[in-house]
Amino acid sequence: MSELPRSFSHSSASTFKQCPRRWKHKYIDKLPDPTGEAALVGQFAHDVLEQLCKEEPELRTEEKAKEIAGTIWPKVAERKDFKSLELNSDEQLKFRWKSWNAIKGLWDLEDPSMISVEATEQRVSTSLSGVPFLGIIDRLDRDEDGLIVVDYKTGKIPKYGNDNFNQVLLYAAAVAGKTGEQPTRARLLYLGKETKETEVSVDLLEKAVSDLSGTWGKLKSNLDNNEFETITTPLCGWCSFIAQCPAGTEFIKKRASSGKLRPDAPARSALGL
Incomplete structure (x- = not known):
């Protein structure tokens, strides 16, 4: 019988809910799970925007983002996951354009030079209702109302449901647990598309944490019985x-x-x- 993981992220919980057997192959059997092209585009864009938002506000320009992208690109091109895509020169150029369109899509949603950024890629690790939660927050902002949890998205906007808010709400709960300050809002930036935002209330935090706790309980049961359903x-x-x-x-x-x-x-x- 395998033991419960030392930490449980939103990504891990989502994988388990999507298909327990997939979770087992990924996290217990540790079978190869190469990162796909869309995810690599997202990682490239995230890395560039992380570095951009560490700059002084007046330097957060598209020109600076291009400079950062040019610096980071050679490292991306050498990644094992990227090489496994076996893209030819034209396909690599298309990959870079997709990434750049995501990066410059930030300016369609906000002016980063006007944002008060408190932290980027902020790691949070805390117990949420007994679950050893781990997360990495893309950005923590502050305005006159308080802290804002921000997460970049490079994929399609979901047509139904508010499940994606669970991620940023869990981040907000973790920040509150670690610092004692509850964020006031949680924001999803669908780069180049639109911004989705929710106020952070006690009820919403409790609902998100309860959902995480329920998933953790089901995982424990699966591990105890060594049975992982295929969905x-x-x-x-x-x-x-x-x-x-x-x-x-x-x-x-x-x-x-x-x-x-x-x-x-x-x-x-x-x-x-």
């Missing part, structure tokens, strides 16, 4: 562990035979479809 969805087509998952393999093969599997799904090559 099949169209996202199985992008799962790194599809070849190790009989139920997922059967599901994807059926989708492929019915013409429902997207041509760019990595599961096609992983399963020889």
